[in-house]
Ligand code: SAM
């Protein structure tokens with residue numbers, strides 16, 4: 001290992017960088033690695049990175065059956081979490097959590113009818129629709145996120161799809177955030193192959209596009225686009241060489257079978273998404289699903305069932321980053337801790353997601369200190385496997 005690599009490794013694991021219980025992990029320790037760098041194998045943390053191995057060698061497969069996934073969900077809870085923790089430890093640095101910050105660059109007025117979303121024009125909320133933000137204002141927000149310790153900046157727009165006239169500003173945002181040394185992520189709705197290509201050429205690291213739920217339940221949640229439309233955009237993103245961030249929402253009143261179908265759809269993609277966000281529905285009054293939950297509180301997702309979903313995602317997609325996404329604000333510290341044990345290794349930071357409240361940096365700093373977690377500096381396993389292909 002080179003002297004520089006050892007320095008990085010030691011720096012990454014020292015308490016000053018957020019490793020100890022008294023540290024302030026969320027605001028310290030932002031490294032300066034380039035967006036596409038991979039982690040360094042580190043004797044002090046015990047995480048064996050290279051030599052690169054293929055996904056298959058690492059036990060990654062796309063042949064999961066629904067029955068196998070249902071059997072995982074059915075395991076006794078502690079057995080399931082134990083297995084997920086084993087898979088997590090074999091493939092990822094332990095006690096490290098990747099931090100991303102979200103910014104809504106174009107809010108509300110969306111023509112889609114996603115039943116969970118307060119940004120849909122069909123939702124009866126008082127959310128104010130805005131135009132696409134100015135590039136400069138977006139870059140200011142990104143700089144602030146970086147100062148707060150975030151390593152990835154995710155920009156979201158309430159669009160069915162971007163218009164070609166929006167693309168120059170979008171490209172400037174990607175280039176500007178990348179130039180700050182942060183990873184970039186965008187979620188702009190459906191993309192044509194040409195648009196995905198342009199984003200890839202601009203250096204976009206990740207594109208978030210969720211399947212949201214099982215193929216069977218999809219039509220109960222969204223009618224203005226199909227499950228296949230989602231898969232087509234994911235293909236265009238992959239084809240353009242951009243990492244895929246794809247997951248969904250639990251707690252929308254779906255059945256266990258839907259959660260099985262949801263994880264199955266992700267884990268049988270020819271190439272697992274590099275990031276898998278698992279959102280718990282944030283029920284917003286005036287949305288179809290928010291109102292439904294307000295009327296039938298028992299439909300709220302059971303927290304143990306939420307942890308089960310995280311654990312099954314971890315086991316079936318061993319190299320992916322599993323992101324504990326929306327819904328953390330109303331989740332107990334103990335449930336979040338169980339999610340980290342069950343293999344979640346990424347979160348959104350800050351006091352806002354796109355339009356709704358998030359846990360906030362102070363609460364997260366306290367949680368990280370309590371649990372001995374630290375911010376991840378590099379996200380390696382998927383990329384190392386890829387490098388070997
Ligand atoms: N318009 C783009 C799209 O739909 O792809 C990007 C933005 S959209 C807000 C991104 C994702 O956020 C959705 O696919 C959904 O999974 C999640 N999301 C939106 N509203 C949510 C809510 N109330 N609770 C939980 N997750 C939500």
Ligand code: DTB
Pocket residue numbers: 102154156187208210247248277278279282325326352353354355356357
């Ligand atoms: C994802 O799966 N969750 C994030 C991100 N991708 C873009 C968004 C959550 C949004 C929650 C509702 C809101 O704040 O508007």
Ligand code: SF4
Pocket residue numbers: 110111112113114117118119120121157158159160189
């Ligand atoms: Fe529009 Fe995205 Fe909200 Fe659906 S989830 S209504 S596409 S902003």
